[in-house]
Structure formats: structure tokens, C-alpha cells
Amino acid sequence: MREVPQPQPGLDELVGMTLTALAEGRRRRGGPLPAGGPSRVRAAVQAALGASPDRTSLLPRTGIGAAAAITGLVEALAAGSADPADPWCAAHLHCPPLPVAVAADLAVSALNPSLDSWDQAPAATTIETEVVAALAELAGFDPDQAAGTITTGGTESNLMGLLLARDAASNGRLASNGRLRVFRSTAAHLSVDRAAAVLGIDTPPVAAIPTDDQDRMRVDLLRKALAEHAGPVVVVATAGTTDAGAVDPLREIAAAVEEHRRRLRRRPSSAAPAETGHPASSGWLHVDAAYGGGALFSDRLAAHLDGVALADSVALDLHKLGWQPAPAGVFLTPRPDGWPSLRAAQADYLRSEDDEAAGFPSLLDRSLRTTRRADSFPIAVTLRALGRDGLGALVDACHDLARHAERTVQADPRLEPAFPVTLTTVVFRYHPQAGVTGSAAACTAERPDQLNDAIRRALLLDGRAVVGRTRVGPDRAVHLKLTLLNPNATRADVDALLRLIAATGDELAGGYGDDGTGNIP
Ligand SMILES: *Cc1c(COP(=O)(O)O)cnc(C)c1O
Secondary structure (H helix, E strand, C coil): CCCCCCCCCCHHHHHHHHHHHHHHHHHHHCCCCCCCHHHHHHHHHHHHHCCCCCCCCCCCCCCCCHHHHHHHHHHHHHHCCCCCCCCCEECCCCCCCCHHHHHHHHHHHHHCCCCCCHHHCHHHHHHHHHHHHHHHHHHCCCCCCCEEEEECCHHHHHHHHHHHHHHHHHHCCCHHHCCCEEEEECCCCHHHHHHHHHCCCCCCCCEEECECCCCCECHHHHHHHHHCCCCCEEEEEEECCCCCCCECCHHHHHHHHHHHHHHHHHCHHHCCCCCCCCHHHCEEEEEEECCHHHHHHCCCCHHHHCCHHHCCEEEEECCCCCCCCCCCEEEEECCCCCCHHHHHCCCCCCCCHHHHHCCCCCCHHHCCCCCCCCCHHHHHHHHHHHHHHHHHHHHHHHHHHHHHHHHHHHHCCCEEECCCCCCCEEEEEECCCECECHHHHHHHHHCHHHHHHHHHHHHHHCCCCEEEEEEECCCCEEEEEEECCCCCCCHHHHHHHHHHHHHHHHHHHHHCCCCCCCCCC
């Protein structure tokens, strides 16, 4: 006999179940990430998914019902997550989202507006436009002129920046006189090179300008490299390098781009006709402020971004220093006219000139995507709820934590800092010291990379802490890093984490050499 289908719970009941299951999953996890490493996590998640070896039960013939599915799977997700709300989850630029932003995100999912046409998103179209204007003003652009779009993150924003730069270069008819070339520092994000590759502007290869000892672009070397290139350029400056949180000298870089524009104008062979030769056609400055853009909320740190308003385009990520659920990327440009590639392709079903003439706005040409969520909405709610001071206080709290961590690192002879703190990242490495037997100390001194690798992995495997790792300097030495984006973490949390890292290093350095294999256990 067929079973009578049970009534399915409504959204209010399901939200209640979700919150309960989140708490239960977190309780089961008991730390910043699940213990036991990938095989244990995989087994637990597969069990919750009902994923049997024949792979049929994740999609059963008859469903298990909303209550069982949501409870079981939310618990498994929470228990198996690296949770940025835990003070010892400090590796990546992945932040604990504000409850107010998560609540707003629920409304977006429930209403599901799509920004590709006004008749799918009447309110959300205005919300995105106003969020872009407010953030453009924060960056120092004229909000009535500036344009932009909400993106999936720095990756898409960097692609947009390079796309607009390429359009500007070809409109100015400079491309025929020399290929558009991308200049970025060696510390730039990998998405810059990917964007260049996608757009076909990667030959000759992107020019990588060396950085100084604080991870900032060497502007003297940029000037030299620009002087050797006779064609149009895009310079990508980074405001908040992913590893060190360093900010390139934006004002000086803008001056170097301006110098390049003037140089091209003086060359008669490459001069664009005056009426089409917008200055940006010969030199475009894109600022990748995916990480550092949040400093604009802080009275204390905003000065680091001095010069950002001289950019032709800017990338910001509010799912980093902005405490939004991802995705909350923002792309801004002070030039409202610069979107020809996107305008070139049209579809009558989405946009028509008669609708626009009748006053129906369209954001279709502002994004590479067609269907897209109203990710501006949680941002709008957060800006209203906290204001600039509220967000600035969160940025400052994380900056305070990073400076405190820096002092603790400096005070511990086993820990060696790599860069001064600019934003909220602390990069350092463990060095064995007195207390470790002489031969072990000598061995590990030759192989500090493996030792620092081993510290990170040991903490990861037993679920105690998520610490970042990168390579620093000309010898690309392995370093650890704390990316502190949790404003609720305390100084005591940070000190205890650094003690745990050093103690783990002592333990591993002591074991190393003892087993006679030369391998770090
Ligand atoms: C995080 C980051 C990106 C990439 O942003 P996504 O949001 O991950 O796409 C780009 N540039 C910098 C400097 C970043 O820190």
C-alpha cells in the first residue's frame, strides 16, 4: 500500500530546525575544524548523504523528507566545516559572516530575484545601483558618475578590470601600435594572470614586478618596465596582498601610469586621435583591493588606500573585511562609459531600447553573468545596520588582534616574523631553539620548511587549528600565517594559538632526529 505523504514543514519550521542542527553540528565538531583528516570527514559526510558504494542512495527513489534531510545534512555540514567563527580558524581570508547579513541572505534566497532584467528584480535593481554608488563614494569616486557591479569576488572583479582596460585600449586604437600588456607585482593574486589568459592578453607573458621586503610593488622597477614598453598597459596594483596584507604605493603607481600615458601621447606614431583617445586607452590602473578594500571603513587604516580614487577600476571583496556571506565581490569604475564588450551582445528577451526609453533600467550590461543573485542585499542591510563606524570598529578589532599577535611573535625566540603587520595578517615561522637537543636543532635548521609544513598539518589533522602557510622571500621559505578576520576573537585566543604552534614545533623538532630517519613524523 502506498504511504500517505506527510505534510512537509514550512520555511519557518525549517529555519528553526536549521539553527538547531547548526548548533548541534558545531557542538559535535568541538573545534575549528573536524578532527581526523580527509578520510574521516569523507566517511562521515557520505554516511549523512546516504551515499552507499553503489552511489544510488543520495538520490533515493523516495525522498526522506525535508525535516530529516535538513537536520541530518546541516549537522553533517556544520560538524565537518572549517568554521571561521572559531578563533583558531585563522588561515584564510574567509570571515565569519554577520548574523544580520546571513538573515538578509535568507530573504534573497526566499525571493530569488535575478539582476539580469528589471522585470525579475524591480527592487533589487535599485538596491544594487545604490550599493555600488555608496561604495564608489567610499572609494573616493563621484557616485553620480561611477559605475560598477556586484561580483562573485576578486576573481571576477579582476577579470572585469582587465576586460574594461582591453576595451579602452582598443577603442583608443592604440592596440595596433603595440600590444596591451599587464604589469603586476610578484605578490599579485593568481586571478590577475588567469584573467589575462582568459582575455588573450597574456602574450608576451604578464610582467611580474618584484616586491620590496614588505611585499609591496617596487615602483622604481615598474617605471623602468613601463618605459621599455611602447604600447598600452594595464597596471594592477594590490591593496592588501593575499599573503602579507601589504598595500602597494597606490599614489606613486598612479603617477607611473600617468607618466606612461604622457609618454605615449608624445610619440606621434602611437598617438590616438584626440577625440577617441581617452587617457585610459594608453594606461589603465586597476587596484585589486579584494582584501584591503575593507580598510576604507576604518578611520585608522583608510590612509593605506590613499590614491585608490586615481584608479580606473577597483575590486573589493566584502566577504573578506566586510563580514558578508560569500559571494560579496564589488567591481567599481569611475568611468560610466567603459563597458563596450558587454554592451555588444544583446538579447531581446532581456533588454530592449523601448523599455529603457520608457524608464525601465537594466543592469544586464554591467555583468558577465546573466542570472545572478541579489548579493547586494545583505551588503545593503549591513551598511544600514552597522554604518561606517560599526564596520570600521570590526576592521580595527582585527587589526588590533594582528598587532598583538605580532608582538607575541616578536617576544617568542622560537617565532620569527616575516613582514610588519599592515592589515590583519601575521606571517612568521617557527625556528627551534635552546631546549631542543643540539643535533635536532642543527637538523631542523637545515630543513625549517618541512618543520613548518609539519606544524600546520599536525594541527589540521587533529582538528585543533587552521593556520595558513605560504612561501616568503627570494628563497621562498615556508612560513605560517594567521589571517585574523574574527572580530570576536580575543588576545588570549591569539596568544594561546601562538603557544600551541610553538609547542607543536618543539614537539616535532624534538622527535625529528630521534627516530634516526631524518623524517619529520
Ligand atoms: C581573495 C583575493 C582575490 C580573489 O578573490 P575571490 O573573492 O576569492 O574571487 C583576488 N585578489 C586578492 C588580493 C585577494 O586577496
